[in-house]
Amino acid sequence: MHIVHTEASCGWGGQEIRILTEAEGMLRRGHRVTLLCPPEARIFAEAEQRKIPVVALPIGRKRLPGVLALRRWLKAVPVDVINTHSSTDTWLVALASRLLAQPPPLVRTRHISASVPKNRLTRWLYQKATRHIVTTGEKLRLQLILENGYDPARITSVPTGMDTEYFVPGHRAARRAQLGIDANVLVIGIAATLRSWKGHEYLVQAFSRLSTRPSRLIILGDGPQRETLRRQIMELGLQDRVFMPGDQRDVLPWLQAMDIFVLPSYANEGVPQAIMQAMLCALPVVTTPVGSIGEIVTHDATGLLVRPKDAEELWQALERLAADASLRSRIGTQARQFALAHFGLDPMLDRMEKVFAGAMAGTRR
Template structure:
């Protein structure tokens, strides 16, 4: 049977969807991808994955929206998929319309965080809610990465309750495992990043360099912490995405130099060695705001036995258990972020206890094998037959 995954960015397919795709390919299903062109798409194609490059904007524009929908419809009609599985808000909306026009019998949507949220303006909240509610009419199954979105969708009557399912999120806990790290390699990695030999405490974050990830609050918090922890270093792991509506790299660089902390902060750019980078850290933090599903970066850090400081938003507060695996702080508040980080920086025993509990929680709740098992069951209930 044939499945098509649709998302906006090749990076999403490569980072978030590839584990699922690999699994279902191993189960002898035909699995393909449709997303915007780019180097990630070329890399996936070179590895043998079947990817259809379709330009999908991350903001709504009438001409580009119609064009993308038309191209998606043609691809779906040509390849006669048994199931179309959509991701990310705009790509999910267009993908569902195209799948419906093309006569696909099974349409599944994974919500990586509902696009209407606490910080939305009333106009945006209403707009995205209407979009999601209309799209739900032509969706057979809506899967959520967190329980909170299921509660919200049910409360707001986004769709009939029987259309909702909990998928969760997961990672390969064997790859993200501290025991795999090589001490010599870690020392070389540290030097290659320009981390001073004197740096005895390292905090870090992972995410696109976009406004909503909140990296500027981490930079502010770092500046507040340096007087008390003069040998502190901060890693900001990630890069800007082409077409991102709110890029922030230039602002971060200016902020770092304005605060005079350029010797205490490293912007790594895009990296493929995330487990090793996490292995350099003493604390992981994600100062994100607006909306999240269930951040993969937090799960990766927890799997590497790190304590986590995260913001009080959906997804983050579900993954991190306050005062057990880490600390939850208000979003967009560098003072509270610095205070929480300072608490952990000054107490190695607390860091170790939270880190141990983090690893145990990931093993029990967020192993990607659990996600695969749930997805297999959902697909079977929709009539997908496994060879």
């Protein structure tokens, strides 16, 4: 197949990483893959670095030049299926397809749990212009069925796959020596784009009350909330205990240096890759039952679940794990066992191949 992915977003996070991971997997299986995105998007440079064929098009905004550019490209290049990932590129592809005599089937992947508008135009986009919808979790699939009334036969949940041979537990002391972290402190960490709904502020609040000393909080990532978080850390007098190394191309060394991983999101999640990576590294995870997180984290088994936006409950969960090394070990071990059984790359690629083939068969009919 010639599979084309489109991504209008210039941001960087799990969604963009999944696109590239899936593209690499399909290339290894012998398919032809092309990514279409704005030239200024980070995913453009990342695709080039990973040797994924990528074409720059002006599709970062919902404007006529993007529609026309997509139409020209799709008219000139034979495509079997086109997989869109954000609202903007989905609309642009759908409109460009209306201008083609034989457009490729459109598959729309939904990565987050934000509500889909309930209006006639959006319904046309999802139920007429789109051949099939993919969600990254079953709860996201049910949301579209129950809240929007979309056809369940045309929606498939395909969780993101991880490289289970790469994300493994490491030698904690060696990693800390490499990263300049004291070997004798309790290290709590988060890896996420610094967006408000990732819940960093609640984590900082909870950490400020932690009785365990010495302890450190590591905040990996970058984004629009960086300065807000810096101010909060200063106001709480935590500047010597909270570190913000910024965005990291490789989070594995940091995960292997941690004792506890936290992601207190309160909106918009699918199945966060950071949690999956932490579980593969045998870390006990504290998180919230937002989006499809509850499909991989079971309370007191593969992690601890707390209410969203509840710094008090988050603090209690951290206190519990900080005080009990055996509990951390038990939950971390069970998390890794679950992750190894469910997070492989091949199941994701198998399911996406089936979705794409089905979309193509629908076109032939």
